[in-house]
Amino acid sequence: xxxxxxxxxxxxxxxxxxxxxxxxxxxxxxxxxxxxxxxxxxxxxxxxxxxxxxxxxxxxxxxxxxxxxxxxxxxxxxxxxxxxxxxxxxxxxxxxxxxxxxxxxxxxxxxxxxxxxxxxxxxxxxxxxxxxxxxxxxxxxxxxxxxxxxxxxxxxxxxxxxxxxxxxxxxxxxxxxxxxxxxxxxxxxxxxxxxxxxxxxxxxxxxxxxxxxxxxxxxxxxxxxxxxxxxxxxxxxxxxxxxxxxxxxxx
Amino acid sequence: xxxxxxxxxxxxxxxxxxxxxxxxxxxxxxxxxxxxxxxxxxxxxxxxxxxxxxxxxxxxxxxxxxxxxxxxxxxxxxxxxxxxxxxxxxxxxxxxxxxxxxxxxxxxxxxxxxxxxxxxxxxxxxxxxxxxxxxxxxxxxxxxxxxxxxxxxxxxxxxxxxxxxxxxxxxxxxxxxxxxxxxxxxxxxxxxxxxxxxxxxxxxxxxxxxxxxxxxxxxxxxxxxxxxxxxxxxxxxxxxxxxxxxxxxxxxxxxx
Ligand SMILES: NC(=O)c1ccc[n+]([C@@H]2O[C@H](COP(=O)([O-])OP(=O)(O)OC[C@H]3O[C@@H](n4cnc5c(N)ncnc54)[C@H](O)[C@@H]3O)[C@@H](O)[C@H]2O)c1
Ligand SMILES: NC(=O)c1ccc[n+]([C@@H]2O[C@H](COP(=O)([O-])OP(=O)(O)OC[C@H]3O[C@@H](n4cnc5c(N)ncnc54)[C@H](O)[C@@H]3O)[C@@H](O)[C@H]2O)c1
Numbered sequence: 001x002x003x004x005x006x007x008x009x010x011x012x013x014x015x016x017x018x019x020x021x022x023x024x025x026x027x028x029x030x031x032x033x034x035x036x037x038x039x040x041x042x043x044x045x046x047x048x049x050x051x052x053x054x055x056x057x058x059x060x061x062x063x064x065x066x067x068x069x070x071x072x073x074x075x076x077x078x079x080x081x082x083x084x085x086x087x088x089x090x091x092x093x094x095x096x097x098x099x100x101x102x103x104x105x106x107x108x109x110x111x112x113x114x115x116x117x118x119x120x121x122x123x124x125x126x127x128x129x130x131x132x133x134x135x136x137x138x139x140x141x142x143x144x145x146x147x148x149x150x151x152x153x154x155x156x157x158x159x160x161x162x163x164x165x166x167x168x169x170x171x172x173x174x175x176x177x178x179x180x181x182x183x184x185x186x187x188x189x190x191x192x193x194x195x196x197x198x199x200x201x202x203x204x205x206x207x208x209x210x211x212x213x214x215x216x217x218x219x220x221x222x223x224x225x226x227x228x229x230x231x232x233x234x235x236x237x238x239x240x241x242x243x244x245x246x247x248x249x250x251x
Numbered sequence: 252x253x254x255x256x257x258x259x260x261x262x263x264x265x266x267x268x269x270x271x272x273x274x275x276x277x278x279x280x281x282x283x284x285x286x287x288x289x290x291x292x293x294x295x296x297x298x299x300x301x302x303x304x305x306x307x308x309x310x311x312x313x314x315x316x317x318x319x320x321x322x323x324x325x326x327x328x329x330x331x332x333x334x335x336x337x338x339x340x341x342x343x344x345x346x347x348x349x350x351x352x353x354x355x356x357x358x359x360x361x362x363x364x365x366x367x368x369x370x371x372x373x374x375x376x377x378x379x380x381x382x383x384x385x386x387x388x389x390x391x392x393x394x395x396x397x398x399x400x401x402x403x404x405x406x407x408x409x410x411x412x413x414x415x416x417x418x419x420x421x422x423x424x425x426x427x428x429x430x431x432x433x434x435x436x437x438x439x440x441x442x443x444x445x446x447x448x449x450x451x452x453x454x455x456x457x458x459x460x461x462x463x464x465x466x467x468x469x470x471x472x473x474x475x476x477x478x479x480x481x482x483x484x485x486x487x488x489x490x491x492x493x494x495x496x497x498x499x500x501x502x503x504x505x506x507x
Contacts, residue, residue: 004254004489168506175468175503186492211433216492223489232480235445235473238503242496246433249426249495 005230008033011084012229013076015067015124016094018045020190021141024218025091027053028226030060034089037080039065041094067094067120068112070127077127089229090128090138092121092163097192099152110155117159118166125170129178137229138180140167141221142240144248147184160184164240171238179237181228186244188216211246253281254487259332261285261325263315263379264342266293268449269398272475273339275301276483282337283307285328289314289342307332315342315375316367318382325382334390335383337486340376340397340421344368345414345451352456354411365413372417376424384432393437394486395428397421398478399497401445404507409459418443422497429495438494440485445501447473468503 012029016022017038026036030053038053040046043064050062061083065072080087096116100109121140128138145153146160164182171180187193187206193215197203207213224243227233242248260277264270266288278284278301286301288294291312298310309331313324329335346364349355355364376397387393402410403418421441429439446452446463452472464472481500484490499507 004487171503171506172468176470179469211430212436212438212492212494213434220489220492223491224493227484227489232484234480235469235477235500235502236481236498237468238506239499241493241498243492245492246429246494249429 005032005226005232007089007229010088011035011037011080011086012089012091013037013039013080013087013124013128014091014093015039015065015120016092018042018049019093019095020192020218021185021188021221022093023049024222025093025225026060028219028222029089030054032226035059035061035084037061037063037076037084039063039076041066067092067124068115070123073123073127076124077131081131086133087128087131088133088136090125090132090136091225092124092140094120095141095192097153097156099195100155101152102154105155113155114159117156118162121163121166129174132178134177136178138167138170138174138178139225139228140180140182142167142182142184144184144186144242144244147242147250148248167240168238175237179228179233181233181236181238182240183221183224183228184240184242184244185221186210186216186242186247188218188221190218206247209247210244214245216243216245254483254489255337256281258282258336259285259328259334260337260339260486261287261328261335261379261383262339262341263287263375264289266290266297268451269444269447269475269478270339270341271297272479273341273482276476276479277337277486278304278306278308280483280487283332284309285332285335286310287313287315287324287328315378316370318378321378322382325379329386334386336387336390336392337394338379338383338396339482340379340395342375343372343398343417345410345454347454353459354409354414357412360411360413368411368413369417372414373420373424376421380428384437387432387437388435391436393432393435395432395437395439396482396485397425397441399425399441399443401443401499401501401505401507404443404497405505409455409463425497426495433494438485438490440490440494441497442478442481442485443497443499443501443507444478445473445499445504447475447478449475463504466504467501471502473500473502
């Protein structure tokens with residue numbers, strides 16, 4: 001990994017940190033010198049991740065946070081501040097991607113997707129904002145699905161589309177002190193897309209449709225998020241960046 | 252830390268302004284840089300300053316609107332520095348020939364002014380890309396970034412219809428070429444600057460510029476370096492899965 005940014009003395013709060021993308025983000029920010037507050041549903045998995053990255057836990061703080069719970073978000077922000085003094089970067093990576101056709105979708109399935117994928121972003125940002133330092137940056141992970149829709153994932157796509165407009169609105173509210181942007185991954189190798197690949201001949205068809213002819217890697221999302229958090233992107237706010245190898249050409 | 256060591260970058264319109272900053276940023280990141288500009292004195296001076304900092308640099312004069320002059324320059328560049336990995340289509344003009352120092356309204360625009368803006372801003376990108384892509388295909392890698400504009404995505408009262416049409420044209424150019432060239436390991440992206448403080452911007456009445464600043468969420472003009480850092484990101488390994496994108500560097504202005 002080539003890290004080009006110096007985030008030392010700065011603090012990242014990331015949700016869904018145990019996931020494939022979340023882990024890559026935490027690793028990259030840690031390697032760039034940041035303190036990292038890594039939260040996920042599963043506390044023991046968060047702790048294991050933290051020990052992997054930083055065996056002495058000197059700059060990494062693992063926490064349990066159910067993204068769907070407002071109190072958990074408040075607790076995570078408070079713990080981050082108690083440990084590291086303030087928050088500079090927020091990355092919302094917790095996400096749930098389940099298959100369901102609208103005609104067959106239960107209230108609970110709809111609710112759960114919106115709770116985690118949309119409400120969770122609101123709760124985490126709201127809790128972090130009062131503790132964020134000037135020059136800070138929020139990056140919400142949306143999805144290609146939020147731009148073009150996704151077969152059998154209307155609840156997910158609706159939430160991700162809302163995350164895009166939420167991010168733009170928040171960019172207006174927090175400017176000029178804090179920048180807010182979104183990143184929309186395409187197909188990134190990891191557990192989340194395994195079902196989708198299986199339903200598409202092992203993914204061959206989807207890869208064929210991707211100009212770069214491959215899946216993306218989690219570190220290729222992390223590097224874009226690091227760029228957005230860095231001063232290199234100091235004039236960028238309210239944008240959404242697609243990282244999809246050309247699978248969805250629209251921006 | 253050097254992210255572009257061993258790469259060769261050609262930046263058009265790099266004698267001054269945004270292009271100059273993009274070229275300098277690539278040089279600072281370790282690339283050998285071709286400063287290509289219509290104005291030979293600007294190209295020479297920029298390359299000489301880079302060379303004085305110990306960087307590999309070559310200044311070349313060419314009019315991007317003229318295919319023969321571009322092809323000759325690219326050949327000379329490759330012969331001197333090696334095959335071109337990175338092409339930045341940045342040369343652009345935005346005539347302000349209206350009576351009030353603003354753009355000419357469409358109904359008063361001369362056909363020759365329309366034609367020149369198309370030739371430089373849009374055909375220029377075709378000419379340069381046409382000249383370097385065969386080499387990139389041979390290399391099996393390449394990065395192409397074009398300088399579009401927020402004015403290519405939505406109405407901006409400052410620019411003329413010719414300029415808006417070319418900047419929108421670069422977006423179609425970028426998205427289409429990303430599809431054609433992706434299978435060869437070449438990414439194609441664009442940046443869409445807002446108001447960036449350069450000689451080009453200063454050619455516009457300052458009241459018009461200030462009006463944009465007032466509605467830009469970050470409450471300032473961008474710098475040429477702001478745009479340069481985004482280009483450098485797009486040509487770096489950090490953006491290896493990013494293609495077909497048009498990235499606003501606009502401080503939140505219009506959020507197109
Ligand atoms: N992988 C892709 O192709 C892809 C594509 C588009 C968008 N995304 C988005 O990127 C983000 C990360 O995805 P990933 O690929 O790392 O997925 P992943 O499944 O590997 O990780 C998701 C993480 O979120 C956690 N999580 C789930 N519910 C939670 C909750 N209620 N509270 C807290 N944490 C919870 C999970 O425990 C897991 O660690 C998600 O927002 C996802 O929607 C991923
Ligand atoms: N400044 C802004 O606010 C702004 C906003 C959006 C987009 N842009 C775009 O950014 C690019 C750079 O703009 P800038 O502000 O640095 O302009 P600038 O006028 O300061 O610099 C442009 C450079 O391009 C060169 N050039 C012009 N015509 C050429 C030709 N035919 N062949 C080769 N070189 C040529 C000029 O000699 C000059 O050195 C342009 O494409 C412009 O449209 C600028």
